[in-house]
Amino acid sequence: MDLKLEVVVLPVSDVDRAKAFYEALGFRLDVDHVADDTYRVVHLTPPGSSCSVLFGTGVTTAAPGSVQGLHLVVTDIKAARADLVARGVGVGEIFHDAGGVFHRGTREGRVGGPHPERASYGSFAAFSDPDGNGWVLQEVTTRLPGR
Known part of the structure; x- marks a missing residue:
């Protein structure tokens, strides 16, 4: 199913x-x-x-801006970020997590720049809508098996 x-x-x-x-x-x-x-x-x-x-x-009935961690998957994090910035969106700088594949829900462990090997699932850039609902661009170039 x-x-x-x-x-x-x-x-x-x-x-x-x-x-x-x-x-x-x-x-x-x-x-x-x-x-x-x-x-x-x-x-x-x-x-x-x-x-x-x-x-x-x-x-x-949820409070405006209370949804966080929504991910938009892109194949090129640099191009996607540049496109959103050109559209007037306040997107943060590209980052990766110091510990590996996925980022934390806080700024803890964030390292500036894309993942050093541009590993799939490893590079991010964050932005919010006008109410503060939080979005993250995530670069995925190769899907894990079965995904």
Whole structure:
């Protein structure tokens, strides 16, 4: 049985501001449905992704900016970061973890620059949406077996 993650709900404080931000990232607008003043659903999909983000009015009780650690997988971390910066996104510098493959949820152990061998899964760059929901670019050039 397949289990496909296809939507992540993001808590935002200003729906139009969030919509403009994600469209500026290049996300495709799939839905912007207003039922009434208490319910609006905006659904956008990153380029090349099967998983979308959804936010709006009346779609979650989570605090705006409380979602952290969302990963956008890219094949070239330098090019992806440069593209986002050109789009006006405040992306941090590229980093890797001192201990190996994956980074911590804090700044602890971060070393500036891409992974020394540009190992797949090893280089990152972080940014946040206007509410503080946290995203990470992660460079993956070769998938681990079975992935």
